[in-house]
Amino acid sequence: TNVKGVFAAGDCTTVPYKQIIIATGEGAKASLSAFDYMIRSGN
Secondary structure, three states, X not given: OOOOOOOXXXXXXXXXXXXXXXXXXXXXXXXXXXXXXXXXXXX
């Protein structure tokens, strides 16, 4: 998302295809982004 510290994945995003494999990929991207955010912010 464009909100600092807020991450979205799966069916709550605007990805056009709602398939399990797409949702798992989106989850992986969101978790990596959250991890990167936490490392950079010192949390």
